Amino acid sequence: MKNAVVSIAVLATAIQCGLVQAAQTISIGFAGPLTGAIAEVGKDAENGARLAVDDANAAGITIRGQKIQFILDAEDDQADPRTAVTIAQKLVEDGVVGVIGHVTSGATIPASKVYANADIPQISPSATNPEFTHQGLPTAFRVIGDDSYVGRVIGQYLIKTMKLKRIAIVDDRTAYGQGLADVVAESVKANGGEVIDREFVTSNTIDFHSVLTNIKSKQADAIFYGGVDGQAGPMRKQMTSLAMKIPMVGSGLETDKFIQLAGLNAVEGTLSAEPGEPLHSMPGGKDFEARFKKYGSVVIFAPFSYDAVWALINAMKLANSTKPNDYLPFLQKVDFTGITGRIAFDSRGDLRTAPVTLYEAKSGHFVPVETSTLK
Numbered sequence: 001m002k003n004a005v006v007s008i009a010v011l012a013t014a015i016q017c018g019l020v021q022a023a024q025t026i027s028i029g030f031a032g033p034l035t036g037a038i039a040e041v042g043k044d045a046e047n048g049a050r051l052a053v054d055d056a057n058a059a060g061i062t063i064r065g066q067k068i069q070f071i072l073d074a075e076d077d078q079a080d081p082r083t084a085v086t087i088a089q090k091l092v093e094d095g096v097v098g099v100i101g102h103v104t105s106g107a108t109i110p111a112s113k114v115y116a117n118a119d120i121p122q123i124s125p126s127a128t129n130p131e132f133t134h135q136g137l138p139t140a141f142r143v144i145g146d147d148s149y150v151g152r153v154i155g156q157y158l159i160k161t162m163k164l165k166r167i168a169i170v171d172d173r174t175a176y177g178q179g180l181a182d183v184v185a186e187s188v189k190a191n192g193g194e195v196i197d198r199e200f201v202t203s204n205t206i207d208f209h210s211v212l213t214n215i216k217s218k219q220a221d222a223i224f225y226g227g228v229d230g231q232a233g234p235m236r237k238q239m240t241s242l243a244m245k246i247p248m249v250g251s252g253l254e255t256d257k258f259i260q261l262a263g264l265n266a267v268e269g270t271l272s273a274e275p276g277e278p279l280h281s282m283p284g285g286k287d288f289e290a291r292f293k294k295y296g297s298v299v300i301f302a303p304f305s306y307d308a309v310w311a312l313i314n315a316m317k318l319a320n321s322t323k324p325n326d327y328l329p330f331l332q333k334v335d336f337t338g339i340t341g342r343i344a345f346d347s348r349g350d351l352r353t354a355p356v357t358l359y360e361a362k363s364g365h366f367v368p369v370e371t372s373t374l375k
Contacts, residue, residue, distance in 0.1 A: 023069040026322050028053065028312060029096035029120075030305075031087050031111065032103035034076035037230045040257060040299055042103050045125050046074050047295040048302030049100045051288075052309035061313065063322055070313070077111070079104045088114035096120065097324050098312040100305055105129035105176040112140050121328050123311055125304035128251075128275060129179040133349040141331060141345055143308045143338070144301075145275035145354030147180040150251055153356045153372050154224065154273050155187020158249065164221035168197040170211060170235075171226030177203075180251055181226030196220055203227070208235045212242055222247045229253050233261025240266040247271055254359040254366035255299060270361040271369075276340050277355050278368040279303065284339040307338035311345075 030049050032042035053070045061068050073094055077084040084107035091099055092114060098121045102108040108127035115122040116137040123141040124132065130146045158164050167188045171181035185195050196218050199211045212235070215223060223239070225232050229252060236248050240263070253272035262270070279285040279298055288303050295302075312327075314334050319327035335344040344352045355373040359366040 023067040024063075024322070025069045025071060027071050027073045027094060027096045028309060029091035029094070029099040029101070030072055030074040031077045031084065031091065031099060031101035031107070033079035033107075034074070036078050038079055038104075038228055040255075041126075041228075041301060042076070042079070044295075044299035045101070045103050045301040045305040046072075047292070048125070048298075048305030049074075049309050051292060051295070051302070052306040052313075056309070056313055061317070063316060064320055068322065077102055077107045079107055081106050081110045084108070084111040085114060087111070092118040092120060097316075097322050098122070100125060100308045100312075102127065103301065104174070105132060105179065106174045108132055109135075109175055112137055115139050119328065120324050121312060121315070121331060123308040125308045126301045127176075129175050131175070131179070137349075139328065141311070141349040143304050143311060143340065143343055143351060145351060145356055147176075147183050147251075149354055150273050150275055150356050151180050151183025152187045153358065154184050154249060154251070154271075155189075155193070156191050157271075157273075157358060158222055158224075159188060159191035159193040162222075162247075164247075165193050166196045166219065166221045167193055168199070168215040168218065168220035168223045169195055169226070170199040170201060170208075170215075170223060172201055172203045172205070172228075172231060174203050174227070177226035177228075179226075181224065184224050184226070201227075201231075203231070205231060206234055208238050209242070212239055212244060216242060216244055220246060222249055224248075225250045229255045229258035230261065233258045236262040236266045236270060249273075252300060254361075256297075259361070259364060259366075264364045267361040267364065270366075272359045272361075272366060273356055274300070274359065275354060275356055276304065277371055278357055278359075281368070281371070282340050283337050288339045303339040307340050307343050310336070310338060311343050 034042045053072045075087045077087045088111035103126045105127040108124050116139045128147045130148045171177040249271040251273045315327045315330040316322050318330040357371045358369045360369050
């Protein structure tokens with residue numbers, strides 16, 4: 001007992017003298033749809049960020065000689081623009097030093113102004129609408145290519161590679177869906193094709209029969225859908241019920257959810273373009289997939305969230321500070337090989353190199369067809 005008392009006294013003296021320092025707790029925010037129709041995408045991104053935080057803590061990172069303990073403050077924005085603004089305000093009030101998110105473009109763009117006003121760095125792992133980084137906000141970054149390139153790749157592939165001419169375009173009127181559809185339409189025309197129909201639905205539409213019947217009457221060679229997998233699946237299934245044997249094309253459709261909703265008989269030949277390389281081709285993809293197993297299978301954005309967290313942390317290390325105002329300028333100096341590839345930002349907050357991969361559904365699975373890289 002006497003030795004224990006002495007040890008406690010020695011420890012107390014050491015702490016008072018600054019010889020032993022408790023770890024400083026630093027909170028990184030995350031925002032995305034953790035409930036609702038695309039919750040599996042939001043949870044996937046959240047878990048990627050959690051794995052990065054766990055790895056950072058295991059690495060024993062120190063800033064200014066003090067060990068840092070990172071925690072993730074995850075919030076559900078329900079993929080709703082108004083909720084996203086409320087969540088952004090909450091994260092700022094919580095004292096986060098940076099934010100990973102939001103996941104959808106429709107939530108990311110309005111929330112970005114809140115973070116900018118508070119000088120809080122924000123890195124989205126998945127928001128692809130060009131407007132996000134084109135607003136001129138110094139706090140806005142993303143670790144994924146934007147729709148301007150994805151859309152150009154889709155349009156070129158349809159017209160130049162597949163030799164199709166008459167393309168129908170449908171979008172869900174969201175910032176993501178409409179923005180991507182607009183770029184695809186421009187690319188189709190630029191490559192010598194024709195947009196023979198432009199239809200609009202909402203993000204809640206489940207019955208596409210009237211839209212599809214109209215498109216069928218105009219003899220389209222393919223349909224591009226600007227929207228998420230949860231709606232694209234039923235739409236593809238309804239195409240089959242109407243004996244529409246033309247390809248369906250979209251972005252982010254290479255998910256198990258899309259296949260389940262569309263049905264194995266309908267998915268064959270569906271094309272999906274996605275920013276980034278296939279997981280198995282990413283520099284750290286195979287190792288990441290193995291370590292991510294505790295959360296399940298990678299859906300799509302987990303490795304991008306992982307890299308986004310490390311972009312923040314690497315900027316803090318370069319600045320030797322966890323204060324947002326101190327390390328924000330150093331995000332422009334970050335340059336490392338992450339799970340997804342090279343993470344280095346241009347003056348606007350976009351990646352300096354941004355690959356895009358096209359996938360095709362074959363025998364009930366999406367397989368990569370080709371990868372293009374924007375430099």
